[in-house]
Amino acid sequence: MKKVYSVFKPLRHLKYLLKKPITKDFKDIFDNPREVADNYRGFHVNDWEECIGCSTCGEICPTEAITMVERSELEDKDGSLQLRPTIDYGRCCFCALCVDVCTTSSLKMSKEYLYNDPDPDSFYFMPTDTFNGKEVKLGYEKDESSDLLDLERVSMEHLSPDERKGSFLEIIKGYSKEQAIHEASRCVECGICTNACPAHMNIPEYITAIWENNFEEALTEIYKTNPLPAVCGRICTHNCETACALTQRGDAVAIRWLKRYIVDNAPKDIYDSVILEQVSKEVNGKVAIIGAGPSGLAAAYYLRTIGYNVEIFEQMPLAGGVMRYGIPKYRLPDEAIDQDISFIEKIGVKINLNTKVTDTMLADFNKNYDAVFTGSGFFAGRKIPMPGHDHKDCIAAMDFLPLGRDYGRGTVKELDVHENVVIIGGGNVAFDVARTVVRYQNEKFGKSNVMMAALESEDALPADLEEVVEGREEGVKYHFGMGPQEIVIKNNKIKGLKVKKVISIFDTEGNFNPSFEENSEQLLEATQVFMAIGQSPDYSYLSDENQNKMNINRGKIEVKENGQVKGIDWLFAGGDIVKGPDVISGVANGHNAAIGIDEYLSKKNK
Amino acid sequence: MREIKLFLGPQHPGMHGNTSVHMYVEGDIIKKSYLLPGMLHRGFEKGMEQRTWINNIALIPRICVVEPDINEMVFAMGVETLAGIEVPERAHYIRMIILELARISIHLMAYGGIGGPTGHYTLMYHAQADRNRILEIFEKITGHRIYHQYIVPGGVRKDLPVGIEDEINEFLDDLASRYLEIRDLGIENPTIRKRLVDHILLPSEVVWELGVTGVGMRSATNKPYDLRKVLPYARYDQIDFEVPMADYSDAECRVDLKLQEVVQCIGIIKQCLAKMPEGPVRAKMDGNALKFRVPKGQVYAAVESSRGEFGYYIVSDGGTKPYRVAVRGASFPQGLLGVEKYLPGTRLDDAALWFDTMGVCSPEIDR
Numbered sequence: 016m017k018k019v020y021s022v023f024k025p026l027r028h029l030k031y032l033l034k035k036p037i038t039k040d041f042k043d044i045f046d047n048p049r050e051v052a053d054n055y056r057g058f059h060v061n062d063w064e065e066c067i068g069c070s071t072c073g074e075i076c077p078t079e080a081i082t083m084v085e086r087s088e089l090e091d092k093d094g095s096l097q098l099r100p101t102i103d104y105g106r107c108c109f110c111a112l113c114v115d116v117c118t119t120s121s122l123k124m125s126k127e128y129l130y131n132d133p134d135p136d137s138f139y140f141m142p143t144d145t146f147n148g149k150e151v152k153l154g155y156e157k158d159e160s161s162d163l164l165d166l167e168r169v170s171m172e173h174l175s176p177d178e179r180k181g182s183f184l185e186i187i188k189g190y191s192k193e194q195a196i197h198e199a200s201r202c203v204e205c206g207i208c209t210n211a212c213p214a215h216m217n218i219p220e221y222i223t224a225i226w227e228n229n230f231e232e233a234l235t236e237i238y239k240t241n242p243l244p245a246v247c248g249r250i251c252t253h254n255c256e257t258a259c260a261l262t263q264r265g266d267a268v269a270i271r272w273l274k275r276y277i278v279d280n281a282p283k284d285i286y287d288s289v290i291l292e293q294v295s296k297e298v299n300g301k302v303a304i305i306g307a308g309p310s311g312l313a314a315a316y317y318l319r320t321i322g323y324n325v326e327i328f329e330q331m332p333l334a335g336g337v338m339r340y341g342i343p344k345y346r347l348p349d350e351a352i353d354q355d356i357s358f359i360e361k362i363g364v365k366i367n368l369n370t371k372v373t374d375t376m377l378a379d380f381n382k383n384y385d386a387v388f389t390g391s392g393f394f395a396g397r398k399i400p401m402p403g404h405d406h407k408d409c410i411a412a413m414d415f416l417p418l419g420r421d422y423g424r425g426t427v428k429e430l431d432v433h434e435n436v437v438i439i440g441g442g443n444v445a446f447d448v449a450r451t452v453v454r455y456q457n458e459k460f461g462k463s464n465v466m467m468a469a470l471e472s473e474d475a476l477p478a479d480l481e482e483v484v485e486g487r488e489e490g491v492k493y494h495f496g497m498g499p500q501e502i503v504i505k506n507n508k509i510k511g512l513k514v515k516k517v518i519s520i521f522d523t524e525g526n527f528n529p530s531f532e533e534n535s536e537q538l539l540e541a542t543q544v545f546m547a548i549g550q551s552p553d554y555s556y557l558s559d560e561n562q563n564k565m566n567i568n569r570g571k572i573e574v575k576e577n578g579q580v581k582g583i584d585w586l587f588a589g590g591d592i593v594k595g596p597d598v599i600s601g602v603a604n605g606h607n608a609a610i611g612i613d614e615y616l617s618k619k620n621k
Numbered sequence: 622m623r624e625i626k627l628f629l630g631p632q633h634p635g636m637h638g639n640t641s642v643h644m645y646v647e648g649d650i651i652k653k654s655y656l657l658p659g660m661l662h663r664g665f666e667k668g669m670e671q672r673t674w675i676n677n678i679a680l681i682p683r684i685c686v687v688e689p690d691i692n693e694m695v696f697a698m699g700v701e702t703l704a705g706i707e708v709p710e711r712a713h714y715i716r717m718i719i720l721e722l723a724r725i726s727i728h729l730m731a732y733g734g735i736g737g738p739t740g741h742y743t744l745m746y747h748a749q750a751d752r753n754r755i756l757e758i759f760e761k762i763t764g765h766r767i768y769h770q771y772i773v774p775g776g777v778r779k780d781l782p783v784g785i786e787d788e789i790n791e792f793l794d795d796l797a798s799r800y801l802e803i804r805d806l807g808i809e810n811p812t813i814r815k816r817l818v819d820h821i822l823l824p825s826e827v828v829w830e831l832g833v834t835g836v837g838m839r840s841a842t843n844k845p846y847d848l849r850k851v852l853p854y855a856r857y858d859q860i861d862f863e864v865p866m867a868d869y870s871d872a873e874c875r876v877d878l879k880l881q882e883v884v885q886c887i888g889i890i891k892q893c894l895a896k897m898p899e900g901p902v903r904a905k906m907d908g909n910a911l912k913f914r915v916p917k918g919q920v921y922a923a924v925e926s927s928r929g930e931f932g933y934y935i936v937s938d939g940g941t942k943p944y945r946v947a948v949r950g951a952s953f954p955q956g957l958l959g960v961e962k963y964l965p966g967t968r969l970d971d972a973a974l975w976f977d978t979m980g981v982c983s984p985e986i987d988r
Binding site: 020021022024025027028031037051052053054055056071074075077078108109110111112115116124154155158160161163164165197199200201202203204226 | 672675676677678679680743747750753757760761762763764765768770776777778779780782802805806809810811812814901902903905906907908909910911912913914
């Protein structure tokens with residue numbers, strides 16, 4: 016049957032004439048705008064307190080609407096840049112990818128969608144936490160699923176505590192290619208790390224090179240600022256990771272381990288070509304370097320790449336300084352140091368081992384060389400002058416660690432380590448001693464008893480967190496927040512260390528002046544005490560005349576910005592004797608001094 | 622009689638998008654016509670090669686303004702296939718809800734679109750009012766009304782907001798209750814029927830010749846060729862629905878099929894809301910989005926859009942950007958070739974209706 020269509024049927028829609036209109040009056044658009052959804056992607060708001068200026072928002076912007084503008088009034092500190100995003104709303108498409116990728120979550124979107132101005136330039140502005148000077152309701156914010164960052168670090172394979180506490184094997188095993196590329200793909204290339212690194216390494220560049228699987232590029236970038244990557248890839252204090260933008264909400268990129276991945280895995284021919292390529296034609300100039308530690312080696316490497324004849328004088332039988340004789344083998348195996356040093360030697364740096372520089376030799380250097388760099392380091396141990404510190408079983412860390420290191424490499428067969436030991440100190444060196452002793456005790460006695468006492472409480476220790484964690488796993492017993500008072504000696508034998516609970520370390524004026532709780536005395540029973548409370552320099556090679564010319568302040572030599580010792584033109588210095596206290600600072604000093612020496616000699620030879 | 626050259630679009634209320642039709646008419650009969658694309662100045666396919674995979678999320682919805690979600694869906698499907706990403710179950714259902722809401726919205730828009738050329742503007746306003754309610758739902762879910770940028774490789778960008786299920790259900794019930802009323806105003810209105818019935822025919826030979834898919838094909842050939850059935854994506858294989866079809870394709874038949882599809886869409890969304898499991902909505906990907914790389918390979922991903930088979934052919938060289946993306950616009954055959962071959966012979970006042978009922982979306986041609 017054919018359907019009949021009536022012209023009257025559509026008229027039923029006339030009923031809508033009596034209903035309220037759903038459209039909005041034009042004049043209401045500005046005066047009384049529609050309330051938008053909670054998730055609305057309107058104009059941006061940016062909390063400047065939280066924002067770190069990493070420019071990741073600008074990187075991802077599909078319309079290139081975001082540019083970073085320098086704001087010098089912002090505080091210049093590690094972990095943030097003096098930049099804030101500016102958005103061109105003539106380009107912005109309100110996709111909110113910038114919000115999703117923001118490292119801090121400071122960038123959000125508001126419910127504001129109306130803005131009207133005859134001036135086109137006014138559509139280009141920096142979002143703050145208000146919009147047009149008024150408080151706004153928040154719209155789109157990122158959540159867990161819209162987050163475009165990978166906040167979880169690729170886990171690194173470690174030796175288990177049981178495996179490592181009885182041996183000096185290296186703990187960290189290193190990334191595989193897949194792991195390294197995955198870890199590198201977490202980096203947002205903001206460069207905040209570069210600012211935080213003492214040597215200002217080109218970190219984003221070499222991480223990107225890893226991600227692109229380009230060893231040559233990665234090595235080139237690394238060697239521009241650091242000739243000790245195999246060492247730094249293992250034991251660097253990684254200020255970069257502390258500053259990393261990802262730490263705002265997650266784990267930092269494992270920058271140190273990525274560096275290690277490159278040097279461990281780069282094919283030898285690429286390595287050779289990269290390193291030899293950087294050496295310039297020889298120039299007329301000879302430089303003597305005292306100490307083959309991080310700063311000396313770095314200075315030598317960069318002077319040599321500029322073309323100078325460089326000779327290093329090292330008192331120990333092996334080059335490396337504190338890397339070779341201070342840091343234990345389980346953290347930094349000899350092979351890694353050898354690798355770095357072999358490349359430095361390969362480009363023509365001569366290292367004279369077993370040569371202790373004396374004041375007369377230094378005078379000769381002044382005659383026979385155009386400039387001298389000293390990085391003699393803090394190699395002597397220090398002790399707290401407390402009762403009992405002069406007992407033979409109270410040993411300073413730097414007197415023990417070189418022997419421990421020699422034991423690890425097999426040149427020393429026996430160490431003077433007792434069954435019950437207490438260590439004073441809470442820095443990385445104290446942990447080096449403690450964990451070396453644990454290993455030795457386990458090898459020798461099948462069990463360990465090591466205690467540590469330090470003024471600082473556990474959360475304020477100067478040591479790295481991983482040292483604290485791993486030390487505990489290996490069985491070191493902590494007595495932190497306990498101030499050592501006296502080494503108790505009976506019958507010429509150490510009975511233990513007397514400690515008291517610390518109330519505060521500094522007085523109200525901020526000076527070091529620890530105060531202790533009364534009646535909190537405790538005896539940590541041990542027959543041997545190690546003191547790891549800092550190291551000191553040995554300036555015996557500087558004659559009195561020289562020492563009088565220069566300023567030595569609390570053991571550190573004062574230098575000009577280019578590394579030149581104040582008072583002696585031909586002498587440059589770096590490393591622990593200038594700044595310290597880590598390898599990367601030494602490398603930075605060495606590199607800086609190399610540039611300084613080059614400038615000094617260029618001027619002199621003119 | 623003298624032959625006159627006339628332009629339909631790009632500035633014309635009856636034109637669908639930024640494109641122009643050049644027509645030579647004698648009296649009111651179109652004698653010759655051809656499409657002049659290139660008014661959009663976008664170069665989507667080339668533009669996609671210059672943007673990272675993740676940045677393309679902001680670009681691709683623009684390839685079809687009224688139904689942007691299909692672009693997001695095919696792009697996401699292609700990338701997921703190449704990169705081997707497993708989409709969470711809940712995301713599949715959310716995607717279907719979005720796609721079907723979009724389908725209702727574009728069918729309503731097309732239905733309202735016949736109001737203009739036939740002089741029944743009430744129809745257009747009422748259809749737009751209902752579409753507006755869908756846009757409001759989209760705004761709540763995605764944060765935007767038109768360019769949602771919501772379906773992304775790995776799932777969807779965010780979970781549904783709390784309480785949106787009730788709102789969708791309420792809207793669907795309301796729409797269903799007014800279904801007959803909406804039909805009365807347009808397709809069952811005798812004055813409009815006079816313009817639709819037996820006009821703008823699409824014979825099955827033309828379908829095969831041009832490669833027309835979607836409503837056009839189903840209305841002409843009586844074949845249930847619908848990708849949701851023949852090559853199910855998301856979780857369409859777990860949903861019951863019918864594919865409306867017919868064997869005589871005039872303008873009325875195609876409009877009718879679209880309205881019947883709206884009914885099916887309502888059923889699909891209701892089933893999705895009922896079946897949707899709890900859980901994550903986006904697969905976690907390694908590395909940050911700036912460094913997201915898609916493994917080397919090529920893939921063709923296609924979905925059933927409101928106008929037919931809509932697909933992307935994506936080639937990746939393993940980098941952070943697509944090496945090449947080609948868009949198979951659903952309305953490309955009828956929009957470009959059909960205009961030249963089959964628009965002539967119709968009357969001038971049918972031209973706008975021709976575009977509306979054939980379902981032409983010009984950026985798909987001009988991409």
